[in-house]
Amino acid sequence: MTWLESLPLAVFVMIPLVIILIYALFAIWMERKVAGFIQDRLGPMRVGGWHGWAQSFADLLKLIQKEDIIPAEASKFLFRFAPFLMFAASYAAFAVIPFSSAYMGSNIDIGVFYLLAITSLLTISVIMAGWASNNKWSLLGAMRTAAQMVSYEVPTIMAVLSVIIVAGSLNLMTVTEMQSGNDTLGFLPNWLIFQNPFLLVAFVIFFISILAESHRVPFDLPESESELVAGFQTEYSGMRWAMFMLAEYADMLLLSLLGAVLFFGGWNSPFGGFMDGPIWGFFWFMFKGMILVFVMMWIRWTLPRYRVDQLMYLCWSILIPLSFINFVLIALWEMLF
Amino acid sequence: MIEIVQKGKSRPEMVINMGPQHPSTHGVLRLEVTLDGELVTHVRPHIGYLHRCFEKYGESVGDYGMVTPFTDRMDYVSAMNQEHGYVIAMERLLDIEVPERVEYIRVIMAELQRIASHLLAVGTFGLDLGAFTPFLYVFTEREKILDIFEKSSGARLLYNYMCIGGLMRDVDDDFKKDTEEFVRTFRPKITELQNLLTYNSIFIKRTAHIGVLPPKVALNYAASGPVLRGSGVKWDLRKNNPYSIYDRFDFDIPVGEGEVGTLGDCWDRYIVRVLEMEESCKIIEQALEAMPDEGDVQQNVPKRVRTKPGEIYARTETPRGELGYYIISDTSAKPYRIKARAPSFVNLSLLPAISRGSLMSDLVAIVGSIDIVLGEVDR
Amino acid sequence: MAKSTQEIFDYLKAAYPEVDLVLESAKLGDPWITIPAEHWKKIAKFLRDDSDLRFDTLMCLSGIHYPDEVLLAIACHLHATEKGHTLAIKVKVPESNPNIPSVESIWKTADWHEREAYDMFGIIFDGHPDLRRILCPDDWEGFPLRKDYVPQESYMGINTKYTEVEASDD
Numbered sequence: 035m036t037w038l039e040s041l042p043l044a045v046f047v048m049i050p051l052v053i054i055l056i057y058a059l060f061a062i063w064m065e066r067k068v069a070g071f072i073q074d075r076l077g078p079m080r081v082g083g084w085h086g087w088a089q090s091f092a093d094l095l096k097l098i099q100k101e102d103i104i105p106a107e108a109s110k111f112l113f114r115f116a117p118f119l120m121f122a123a124s125y126a127a128f129a130v131i132p133f134s135s136a137y138m139g140s141n142i143d144i145g146v147f148y149l150l151a152i153t154s155l156l157t158i159s160v161i162m163a164g165w166a167s168n169n170k171w172s173l174l175g176a177m178r179t180a181a182q183m184v185s186y187e188v189p190t191i192m193a194v195l196s197v198i199i200v201a202g203s204l205n206l207m208t209v210t211e212m213q214s215g216n217d218t219l220g221f222l223p224n225w226l227i228f229q230n231p232f233l234l235v236a237f238v239i240f241f242i243s244i245l246a247e248s249h250r251v252p253f254d255l256p257e258s259e260s261e262l263v264a265g266f267q268t269e270y271s272g273m274r275w276a277m278f279m280l281a282e283y284a285d286m287l288l289l290s291l292l293g294a295v296l297f298f299g300g301w302n303s304p305f306g307g308f309m310d311g312p313i314w315g316f317f318w319f320m321f322k323g324m325i326l327v328f329v330m331m332w333i334r335w336t337l338p339r340y341r342v343d344q345l346m347y348l349c350w351s352i353l354i355p356l357s358f359i360n361f362v363l364i365a366l367w368e369m370l371f
Numbered sequence: 372m373i374e375i376v377q378k379g380k381s382r383p384e385m386v387i388n389m390g391p392q393h394p395s396t397h398g399v400l401r402l403e404v405t406l407d408g409e410l411v412t413h414v415r416p417h418i419g420y421l422h423r424c425f426e427k428y429g430e431s432v433g434d435y436g437m438v439t440p441f442t443d444r445m446d447y448v449s450a451m452n453q454e455h456g457y458v459i460a461m462e463r464l465l466d467i468e469v470p471e472r473v474e475y476i477r478v479i480m481a482e483l484q485r486i487a488s489h490l491l492a493v494g495t496f497g498l499d500l501g502a503f504t505p506f507l508y509v510f511t512e513r514e515k516i517l518d519i520f521e522k523s524s525g526a527r528l529l530y531n532y533m534c535i536g537g538l539m540r541d542v543d544d545d546f547k548k549d550t551e552e553f554v555r556t557f558r559p560k561i562t563e564l565q566n567l568l569t570y571n572s573i574f575i576k577r578t579a580h581i582g583v584l585p586p587k588v589a590l591n592y593a594a595s596g597p598v599l600r601g602s603g604v605k606w607d608l609r610k611n612n613p614y615s616i617y618d619r620f621d622f623d624i625p626v627g628e629g630e631v632g633t634l635g636d637c638w639d640r641y642i643v644r645v646l647e648m649e650e651s652c653k654i655i656e657q658a659l660e661a662m663p664d665e666g667d668v669q670q671n672v673p674k675r676v677r678t679k680p681g682e683i684y685a686r687t688e689t690p691r692g693e694l695g696y697y698i699i700s701d702t703s704a705k706p707y708r709i710k711a712r713a714p715s716f717v718n719l720s721l722l723p724a725i726s727r728g729s730l731m732s733d734l735v736a737i738v739g740s741i742d743i744v745l746g747e748v749d750r
Numbered sequence: 751m752a753k754s755t756q757e758i759f760d761y762l763k764a765a766y767p768e769v770d771l772v773l774e775s776a777k778l779g780d781p782w783i784t785i786p787a788e789h790w791k792k793i794a795k796f797l798r799d800d801s802d803l804r805f806d807t808l809m810c811l812s813g814i815h816y817p818d819e820v821l822l823a824i825a826c827h828l829h830a831t832e833k834g835h836t837l838a839i840k841v842k843v844p845e846s847n848p849n850i851p852s853v854e855s856i857w858k859t860a861d862w863h864e865r866e867a868y869d870m871f872g873i874i875f876d877g878h879p880d881l882r883r884i885l886c887p888d889d890w891e892g893f894p895l896r897k898d899y900v901p902q903e904s905y906m907g908i909n910t911k912y913t914e915v916e917a918s919d920d
Contacts, residue, residue, distance in 0.1 A: 073507040170387045260395040260499045338573045339501025341732045419885040593807040593859035681778025684827045695810050712810035720862040
């Protein structure tokens with residue numbers, strides 16, 4: 035295959051990257067605006083004219099210009115490598131997300147399995163960053179993250195599996211397609227969340243878990259700026275730090291989009307056949323994802339932070355037993371109806 | 372690489388320096404924390420990073436009046452209270468009676484400052500626990516108080532407004548109106564704060580049963596202010612040992628009751644501050660009503676006060692607790708010795724006693740709940 | 751019932767007839783009791799534990815320097831929460847032998863106050879568990895609040911001497 039022949043493939047593969055970059059710039063601006071409105075202030079208003087829309091670009095420019103500082107005693111290779119591994123892991127997971135009925139990076143049958151497996155790499159990159167920095171705060175942040183992400187993977191997976199029982203497929207495109215149309219009563223969309231009362235519980239578990247997985251408040255212990263300075267990112271600056279931010283926002287989007295596929299019909303229009311089609315599908319899909327992202331921001335600017343042992347208690351003593359019980363109940367429901 | 376010390380048979384421990392540059396040490400406090408995992412086994416506070424030689428200055432500057440600006444700079448978030456304490460000490464030493472109107476203005480200023488200071492304290496306490504939004508809510512209110520101060524004194528943080536025998540200048544014409552307006556709009560904001568932060572279940576989880584300070588220990592450490600009252604000791608100098616004109620007002624002293632946890636935990640210290648703001652509002656309202664509209668604000672005291680040999684220890688209740696000035700005078704125009712007994716200094720000294728065995732995150736909460744101002748700790 | 755300093759003085763005199771207690775006062779302000787250093791700790795314990803006195807808090811402990819009499823002193827201000835009385839106490843020691851027993855074991859708050867008095871005046875508190883400098887750096891020379899204090903020339907290569915800078919014309 036010559037490079038010319040592989041060009042369409044490269045473009046095909048790059049589509050999620052473009053989406054992530056545009057989304058990250060938008061989401062950082064949106065985060066500030068949401069924070070501003072919740073806190074009774076304006077947020078960025080200057081850069082670019084209309085409501086400071088270009089603030090993120092300005093920030094990005096600043097970060098690119100910054101000196102790349104690596105601590106003298108740090109493990110140089112791991113320190114440099116960690117941010118890219120983290121972003122690569124987030125980005126790779128987008129391969130199995132069905133953005134629209136016409137576009138999906140890789141239509142594989144074990145999509146959900148692949149996604150959950152590849153996001154586990156995030157944990158490794160965080161530990162890598164924390165350990166390589168040779169900073170005690172980074173180390174503490176990394177240890178917290180490792181414990182938190184590994185623990186919360188269990189309820190996330192249980193909640194996802196509950197959906198998979200109902201959907202009967204690990205392929206996210208198939209899961210989306212089966213949610214087309216309206217339900218038997220005819221007024222609600224045929225989304226999974228409306229199909230089974232226990233799936234509502236599963237969604238709550240899923241949402242709490244993804245908050246913890248993407249370390250958002252109230253589970254932002256890895257970074258918790260008032261305790262650990264900046265957690266595993268303490269020694270990072272400039273572009274490497276920006277990579278972490280990008281990965282974090284990408285991770286937020288990824289998990290929100292996964293939520294949209296599993297519970298809210300993916301790219302299906304909420305109005306049945308109205309405003310349907312590949313382009314509208316993409317719009318609806320991102321719209322649903324962004325709503326979840328917005329809720330995450332809303333929570334972030336409202337709640338205080340959990341303590342590390344309370345976080346573990348919530349996971350192992352509440353969410354995991356609940357998700358197991360819920361799993362059984364969903365299975366029973368599916369057998370009976 | 373990072374050193375993890377293993378001594379004898381005990382578990383490996385890590386010594387970590389929290390501060391002097393750390394987001395939640397409220398300035399330049401340095402805590403040398405020994406950690407076992409996330410468990411704090413020992414805390415050693417190191418202070419002095421903000422030592423500006425207040426006492427040496429006090430003995431060296433020109434005269435008694437020139438000490439006042441330095442008192443401002445001790446506890447820079449409640450400068451009015453610091454000045455109030457100093458001028459009261461000097462007036463008691465020299466036996467000066469100040470005009471009625473001055474007393475009322477001083478009390479109103481001191482109580483407004485108390486609200487401003489408590490707002491900052493509860494706001495940053497929330498910030499320490501990861502709640503960012505309440506911080507900005509309370510800052511909006513604090514700004515309004517600073518505006519009132521600015522109109523009368525010309526400054527927003529360090530006022531140099533009170534002087535021995537009176538005030539530097541009379542209050543602004545709008546003072547009464549502004550203050551009334553503030554008190555009226557401020558009350559609903561307390562309720563808002565209660566809804567947003569105080570009874571938030573995560574907030575309660577993070578503060579109840581944490582950093583418990585039993586009343587006996589508190590007294591032995593000479594804790595004062597909300598730290599002492601949080602432990603359920605009903606002790607407030609404004610009530611128990613009234614100075615200025617505090618005996619004329621009707622107000623309560625809120626104490627911690629262990630409502631959501633153990634008596635004397637972080638939440639109790641927090642709630643005492645919130646409730647005190649309401650009491651301060653009461654005092655301000657009564658003072659505004661009784662305040663004479665006209666009158667002199669300067670007693671006839673010479674600019675350079677001359678004294679006889681004497682000694683005084685005068686204490687007042689600042690937002691952080693008992694502020695004492697120990698002044699020894701001689702026949703010269705300067706104090707022979709001036710010592711400030713700063714409440715934050717004393718309150719901070721009990722930190723090792725109440726934080727042993729807590730988690731790293733709790734340590735942050737405990738430091739926040741003690742509400743120290745490093746300017747005052749180091750003087 | 752709150753006692754005055756005079757009453758407390760008489761009470762202490764009765765309890766410790768052998769100790770040389772002096773009630774003093776200046777022209778202005780409050781009186782105080784002067785206690786010899788060797789009896790200070792014993793009397794401090796009595797002040798705290800006696801059922802009529804119950805001085806449960808040490809409000810303030812300050813060092814003082816009297817260069818004319820070549821003395822160093824501490825002034826302690828005590829307070830009884832239940833009884834409501836207050837008391838000022840001074841303990842004076844010669845500059846050449848500035849040893850005062852520590853009352854840290856009686857009032858915990860004395861810990862930092864005594865460290866400060868040591869830091870600023872060089873008063874040595876016998877029996878203090880951790881007598882280090884508190885506000886100044888550990889390797890600071892001299893005791894800043896003594897009246898005859900001369901600042902060190904430089905600290906860690908930083909010039910500490912204050913020099914008047916001539917105002918330039920521009």
